[in-house]
Amino acid sequence: MGSSIERLVRSKIRAMNAYHVPDSTGMIKLDAMENPYPWSESMVAAWQQELATVAINRYPDPQAQAVKAALKHSLNLSDEFDLLLGNGSDEIIQMIVMALAKKDALVMAPEPGFVMYRMIAEFVGVDYQAIPLANDFSLDIGQTLRAIGKYDPALIFLAFPNNPSGNLWRKKHLRKIIEACRGLVVIDEAYAPFSEKTFIDELGEYDNVVLMRTVSKMGLAGLRLGYLLGKKAWIDEFDKIRLPYNINSLTQVSAVFALKHADEFDRQAKRICDEREIMFERLSSMKGLDVFPSQANFILFRAPKGKADAIFESLKSRNVLIKNLSQNGGLLSDCLRVTVGTPEENEAFFNALQHALS
Numbered sequence: 001m002g003s004s005i006e007r008l009v010r011s012k013i014r015a016m017n018a019y020h021v022p023d024s025t026g027m028i029k030l031d032a033m034e035n036p037y038p039w040s041e042s043m044v045a046a047w048q049q050e051l052a053t054v055a056i057n058r059y060p061d062p063q064a065q066a067v068k069a070a071l072k073h074s075l076n077l078s079d080e081f082d083l084l085l086g087n088g089s090d091e092i093i094q095m096i097v098m099a100l101a102k103k104d105a106l107v108m109a110p111e112p113g114f115v116m117y118r119m120i121a122e123f124v125g126v127d128y129q130a131i132p133l134a135n136d137f138s139l140d141i142g143q144t145l146r147a148i149g150k151y152d153p154a155l156i157f158l159a160f161p162n163n164p165s166g167n168l169w170r171k172k173h174l175r176k177i178i179e180a181c182r183g184l185v186v187i188d189e190a191y192a193p194f195s196e197k198t199f200i201d202e203l204g205e206y207d208n209v210v211l212m213r214t215v216s217k218m219g220l221a222g223l224r225l226g227y228l229l230g231k232k233a234w235i236d237e238f239d240k241i242r243l244p245y246n247i248n249s250l251t252q253v254s255a256v257f258a259l260k261h262a263d264e265f266d267r268q269a270k271r272i273c274d275e276r277e278i279m280f281e282r283l284s285s286m287k288g289l290d291v292f293p294s295q296a297n298f299i300l301f302r303a304p305k306g307k308a309d310a311i312f313e314s315l316k317s318r319n320v321l322i323k324n325l326s327q328n329g330g331l332l333s334d335c336l337r338v339t340v341g342t343p344e345e346n347e348a349f350f351n352a353l354q355h356a357l358s
């Protein structure tokens with residue numbers, strides 16, 4: 001079998017490791033940017049009533065029309081734009097890369113950044129080039145524009161705010177990139193519920209920009225629902241690649257239900273942002289840590305040199321799971337990322353961190 005695998009499976013794929021998700025059973029889970037707040041009993045009961053109406057023996061609505069209508073309404077979307085739904089925004093990234101995967105096409109994204117951009121480019125077999133960030137995780141716009149000139153990318157992904165650093169790009173820089181790029185620019189607003197800024201109002205000004213969001217980080221990670229907003233002509237092309245029925249019936253019903261309760265999610269996002277500011281202050285006051293300001297529901301911080309692994313393990317032994325990014329090297333050397341949890345979870349994190357640092 002080994003020899004036929006070697007002969008048949010692309011070498012890029014053979015060289016990869018499957019995306020690893022650590023076991024978190026029984027842990028305080030502050031590693032994956034999940035919203036920690038459960039729903040009220042009455043909300044759960046109302047949701048379950050909706051779920052009970054689903055004819056699970058039938059295929060879902062292939063166009064997920066009710067979800068799209070509810071999203072268009074909540075976004076106040078003008079007729080110029082349309083929506084594409086994905087099984088998480090990860091699937092949307094995949095659809096976009098597949099659609100643009102011409103022979104010499106190249107994908108670019110800032111690094112450190114969201115790893116799926118590179119991974120999906122590799123899955124699809126498209127070249128990829130990182131845009132290296134400056135030491136404070138900001139864009140070096142001069143270098144970025146030169147790289148765009150040199151590589152002429154078909155596609156640029158810009159997470160706004162960025163993951164794992166949590167910062168926003170300057171809008172002035174976004175505009176320069178969009179104007180310099182002959183390819184499509186995808187603004188990935190996965191963290192929109194926690195961010196003071198969005199590019200949504202500028203979307204109509206450009207023909208080479210689409211904007212992507214997800215319900216995952218706002219509190220519905222289990223649904224797997226992402227969406228792409230863009231001018232109709234772009235959405236029509238990507239929709240041809242979308243697998244039929246990619247949004248399952250339970251997700252469709254649940255998303256419509258959740259959008260009716262948007263105020264509850266807004267309240268939760270507000271609490272998360274308030275907690276984020278408290279955590280930022282507290283982390284910043286701890287000796288030896290370098291803390292990066294965040295517009296998302298997580299905070300990146302740099303531990304004293306060579307200490308990140310030990311801190312991560314020490315937290316884990318106290319049942320607190322965060323994300324250790326140190327092995328990535330480069331700007332992420334010694335870096336750890338913590339998701340903002342409930343006040344109780346954050347307290348447990350700080351207790352464990354204090355212990356690890358002493």
Ligand SMILES: *Cc1c(COP(=O)(O)O)cnc(C)c1O
Pocket residue numbers: 033087088089090091114159162163188190213214215216221224225226
């Ligand atoms: C988490 C994340 C996503 C993935 O979202 P899903 O909808 O859960 O697939 C996309 N982009 C960024 C920047 C993220 O951090």
